[in-house]
Amino acid sequence: MLRALLAAALRSALDRLVAAGRLPASGWPEPEVMDTKGPAHGDFATNWAMVAVKSVAAGGEGAFRNPRELAEALAAELRADDRVASVEVAGPGFVNVRLTDGALASGVEEAGSLGAEGIRDWNRGRLPESEQRRINVEFVSVNPNGPITIGSGRGAAYGSTLCNVLAAAGHEVHREYYINDGVNSEQMRLFGESVYYYALQQAVQAGFDNPDPGFRFPEGGYKGDYVQEVAAWIVECSAGQDATEGPEYFVERAKDFMIDIQKEALDAFGVSFDTWFSEESLHVSGVVARCIESLEEKGVADRRPVRTKLKLGKGGKVEEVVFEDQAGAVEEDEPGSPPPTPSSFSPGTNHPGNNEEGAPETQSTQTLWLRSTLFGDDMDRVLQRADGRLTYIASDVAYHADKFNRPENADLLITVLGPDHHGYIERLHAVVAAHLIAEGGLRKAEGAGASESEPNTTSQQSAIQGAPGLADWEAQLYGTLEWRDACRAARALSEGRLKVQIFQLVRFLKDGKPAPMRKRDGNIYALIDLVREIGQKVKPGAPEEEQLKAGKDVARFFYLMRHHDTTFDFDLDLAERQSDENPVFYVQYAHARICSVIAKAEEAGFTAAAPQSTPSESTSTSHLGKNEGVAPELHPKERALVLKALDLPYEVLRCAEDYGVNRLATYAIELARTYHHFYDACRVVDQADPETSRRRLGYCKVAQASLRAVLDLLGVSAPDRMDREAPTG
């Protein structure tokens, strides 16, 4: 908020320089408001003079030969501004600015009237309309074949906070969970069979005959305790009758059960979704089949028995295109032999127009390939197996098509994925690009050229040699310039509309040693167990609900402390420590302390300073002797507190821009620290000095509002009081 104020002051100062003819009217960059080296250097700084000196000099203006001269000119104009208390030029050309106490007071006043929610959403409506977007954020999205793990916990914490931040910044956010429940998938089949197996066992134990005695536990099946629980639940629901139903039935029932379990865990973790989207529903409705057809029509998918692979060199540069024969036995890797030539599969056949000869509509013929190499993927991907089963990626095409075609029609898709999905990014972009081409989304761009381009099946020679503007590998892959450009354009479009955020691995450390997420006995470390364990340690005697809440607070904060795209160690011992070393409590304690102080102040009859009595009146009326007038100069710790507390809207914007939500955790710690410093140096409740008391009460309220707002964004609760337990030793 104060940054915006200073930005305005800077702009008007520059306008005055322009008006005075000392600056060209344009051609120089917008000034940037930045932090100072430290409190001694003022509240904010700008490096504008250093950045702008070149363009100003180039503009033919001879007056400023170096950054310092330019900085001096800017400083002189700034000094004339009501909102500015002092200006210094320092170092190579920094302009350090200190705002008037009145300016600060006006910020406090505004923030005070907004409250926590208002500060959190301060940017809403202020973000230029052109930058406000409708954003669909998909996160967590695991198979319904087990509980949410502590690994997914990071994605849950990150995704939900990212949504909060984007919304607070002024975007319209849709939270989405994609249920990976495709019954074709290996995982779900294995899970269903595992449950079925245990159900049979339990039926027998309960005295029923085994209706399927020959059924064996599937290889690589699921062995965790929860699998038996699911089986028991299903059996119990129907008194053993269901065991006669077979594995397919158990997939269905177990799936619903697990989704409920997941919902419950996520709920306890403070995560909710607007949409739970079922992958299977896409198959059932036939959308997948339709999408695939359209891909084939556009020539980005086909059944030719060849797989294209790109050999990549440093920097992802394509060094070579390899066409792998998939027809017969695939063996072709003789060590010393020259690189496989384009062989009988003529280059250029990937583009549209030649898909009518093969590919009967019946299943179980040839593998259907998505030619994802056209869009930068390093190898083609299978859409449909030779036995007719569709792959995961096939439903992904339909899923993204659906996301783009809904009534609410998101401008931007954000997909949050775990570290194991890193290799999936290229594929996803290929999927989206293929969809955009297939849907004719490129009609205005290069799409027209592509659809008219001539099939090039006959002359691979001319394709390789004759295509102007194409590198060798491009000639092999695309055949024509038009087709290449269409594919490129589709890919570029995809980059603009789909942002994939990968979060990195978490290592859980217990007693300094890694705690595995999957245990040897087949059990997994569930998020809900993590939350419960921490809660029990941190709030020993409390009721379960309170423990879960405390555990959630700690777990979320820990997950969010580090940048999502960085591996980090989750120190369970530290998380479970109810002490000053635990940053969560440091922050929450600051909030509780503020609440206590405010209560004490109000008890003593103080109310936050009313607008009339703030120093703003006395100082802003005249800019002469701005800091020496009636108003007492603010204590450095007061000033620091106000600056920090009012900076939340700025932090929110930054986070919304680069999705680096961890900064908010850092901000929360910093704000807490700033308050503790303030508390230590500045007494709030003081009967002998009611004016100061009122003013400081106002700062407390703003600090409280900002702290609440950040914690709210992080999904961490802000307790009004924290009572110390008896010392444990």
Next chain:
RNA sequence: GCCCCGGUAGCUCAGUGGAUAGAGCAGCGGCCUUCUAAGCCGUUGGUCGGAGGUUCGAGUCCUCUCCGGGGCGCCA
């Protein structure tokens, strides 16, 4: 082989292309008759893995390189 992430104080990590690189913990020394000591103050501690480059200026950007973690399926 290619891709992603990391390498900053003894440890865990911050760090918008800017000024003398910062916190917490650990170590040492202080502060509760006063609004919550889960707090605060002081102090010790650095070839930002290495080498080049870009520029007025690099922990930050580019290239190369060393070390560590992860990923590269007709799994999802």
